[in-house]
Amino acid sequence: MAGENLLGIPETYLPEDPAAGLLADGAPAADVAAAHPTSSLAWAVLAEEALDDGHRVEAYAYARTGYHRALDSLRRSGWRGQGPVPWSHEPNRGFLRALAALTRAADAIGEVDEEERCRTFLSDSSHEAARELLG
Numbered sequence: 001m002a003g004e005n006l007l008g009i010p011e012t013y014l015p016e017d018p019a020a021g022l023l024a025d026g027a028p029a030a031d032v033a034a035a036h037p038t039s040s041l042a043w044a045v046l047a048e049e050a051l052d053d054g055h056r057v058e059a060y061a062y063a064r065t066g067y068h069r070a071l072d073s074l075r076r077s078g079w080r081g082q083g084p085v086p087w088s089h090e091p092n093r094g095f096l097r098a099l100a101a102l103t104r105a106a107d108a109i110g111e112v113d114e115e116e117r118c119r120t121f122l123s124d125s126s127h128e129a130a131r132e133l134l135g
Contacts, residue, residue, distance in 0.1 A: 014073050018039070022035070029046045050062055060111075066094065085129075103118040103122060
């Protein structure tokens with residue numbers, strides 16, 4: 001079956017992101033990122049907003065920041081560089097959204113190798129997230 005974890009690598013579940021509630025309540029993403037700079041979700045939202053506004057370079061910077069913040073969190077949660085990061089677990093969505101935004105931003109600035117690497121990484125992490133976020 002496509003997407004099946006054949007290697008038996010355990011799924012990674014990130015802890016709750018304190019920024020998620022603020023963003024859900026409509027707080028501006030820039031304010032949330034300033035208050036919670038380790039939140040990959042806040043940086044992902046900033047990247048998505050920048051992409052929507054046509055600010056490709058800013059989107060790339062925001063997405064890369066969110067991606068690196070997420071890698072730190074993944075490692076603290078026992079992730080060893082590979083394995084599933086389920087979309088169904090809400091706190092994982094900051095990482096997955098940052099990675100999708102980085103994929104889109106890399107494409108927008110013509111960084112083909114980075115776009116392909118990020119697309120593959122997203123799909124390897126969560127097929128569901130890749131379908132949801134990149135189509």
